[in-house]
Amino acid sequence: MVRDVADTGEHVTNQPQGFGMRMIVANMLTSYDSINYDRAGYLNDLRCVIAKFMGREEPRHGDTGPLLEIFRRRTGDWHEVDGGTIRMKMYKKGTCHIQVHPDMAWRLNAVLASLYPLAIPASFRTKPKARAKSHKLFGRPLPFSVINLLHSMRSEPCTPTRTDRWAEPRPPLTDCKWALRFDYGNHSAVVQEEAERVLAMIGGVRRNKNAHVWFDFDYNARPVLDEIVLSGCIPDQKAHQFYPTSVELGTQLIELADIGPTHRCAEPQAGVGGLADLMPKDRTRCIEISELHCNVLRAKGYDVTQADFLEWAETTTERFDRIAMNPPFSEGRWQSHTKAAGRLVADNGNLTAILPASAKGKDLLPGFDHEWSSVIDNAFAGVSVSVVMLKATKQ
Structure with a gap:
């Protein structure tokens, strides 16, 4: 199986004696511009072996189809796949360029060496000294079953529909034009729960009526879902300290900011815009480190x-009349983020922030007037943490 992938095609970059940095597989598309599933099987075999190395379940036959469908719509661009273990690019004529992460290529060659000890040169069996800069490894990729469920989501009608020509039009369950629901078919409750968690992280609002579940979005989420299907990942919650701000908490904070009709605003560590959604869109800058959240x-x-907001704040010359933020809390990071944001506040402007309750009463920003709210318990879903709101006005 592995040998077949390494020996695919007759391109000069392919090396039948082992896996290198780049391979080329031709004819991934048929003459009818559809996916060539026979050729896609080579890529699926490669993903199966890499999944084993990562302690991940193997993709089923056909699970590579959704990936290639997205490539077909985005020809000519490199994409990180399966947590950064593979980079791929497809051309309009159906040729696929595949780059395997050096660590994975070395492991794959070790498998080949055990099968064909005299056929694999020593150079292919040497562990790389350093990772290639063009590759980046993410956290644990999502299960393939979750990825496929997200890829197959359908639009939830927002206009009346007919089941047949004689029936009365059925009123829609939602007026959201970007609402999505899961496709018909059997899928486990565990898989759906994980998929719903992903949808919530990218701004989906779960709705349920008469046991019919769908998700309302205030933007077109399909391109973002494509990115998740390609990378197999969502931002790691611990690494990014991403705890979405509830509408209730965000509304209180923005009311505290007292945004006027000419104020220029910013949300650092914006996530998916929990606070920015409550601020004037045409006058709000979002600073965010996660590529997915930026999309x-x-x-x-x-x-x-x-x-990275701390690095950006050191170099930017921009200043804002209103800054609203929900900074990361761990290891006291909220202090450095709050101080960095304070340097970006214009004269007579203010900064409003959701901070851990232990911050209350501290003189965090010299030269600012500090106003503190009462302590709010259990502010974020799934996390037992008490917070306080700060309004710091620059004199």
Whole structure:
């Protein structure tokens, strides 16, 4: 199986004696511009072996189809696949370029060496000294069953529909034009629960009426779902400290900010825009490190800067009249993020922030007037944490 993938095609970059940095597989598309599933089987075999290395369940036959469907719509661009273990690019004529992460290529060659000890040169069996800069490894990829369920989501009608020509039109369950629901078919409750968690992280609001479940979005979520299907990942909650701000908490914070008709606003560590959604869109800058979250924010129509906020705050000359933020809490990071944001507040502007309850009463920002709310318990879903709101006005 592995040998077949390594020996695919007759391109000069392919190396039948082992896996290298790049392979080329031709004819991934048929003459009718449809997926060539015979050729896709080579890629599926490769993904099966890599999944074993990652301690992940193997993709089933046909699970590579959704991946290639997206490639067909996005020809000519490189994409990170399966947590960064593979990079791929498809051309219009159906040729696929595949780059295997050096660590994975070395492991694959070790498998080949055990099968064909005299056929694999020593150079292919040497562990790489350093990772290639072009590759990045994410956290644990989502199960293939969850990815396929997300890929197969259907639009939930937002206009009256007929089941047949004689029936009365059935009123829609939602007026959201970007609402999505799961496709028909059997899928386990565990798989659906994981898929629903992903949808919530990208801004989906779960609705349920008469046992019919769908998700309302305030933007077109399909391009973002495509990114998840390609990478197999969503931002790691612990690494990114991503705990979405509830509408109730966000509304209180934005009311505290007292945004006027000419104020320029910003949300650092914006996530999917829980606070920005409550601020004037045409005057709000979002700063966010996660590429996936930036795609969500751009789809919503925000002015987005993809950057580590602390690094960006050190170099930018921009200043804002209102900054609203829900910074990461772990290891005291909220202090450095709050101080960095304070440097970006214009004269007579203010910063409003959701901070851990232990911050209350501290003189965090010299030269600012501090106002504190009462302590709010259990502020974030799934996390037992008490918070307080700060309004710091620059004099």
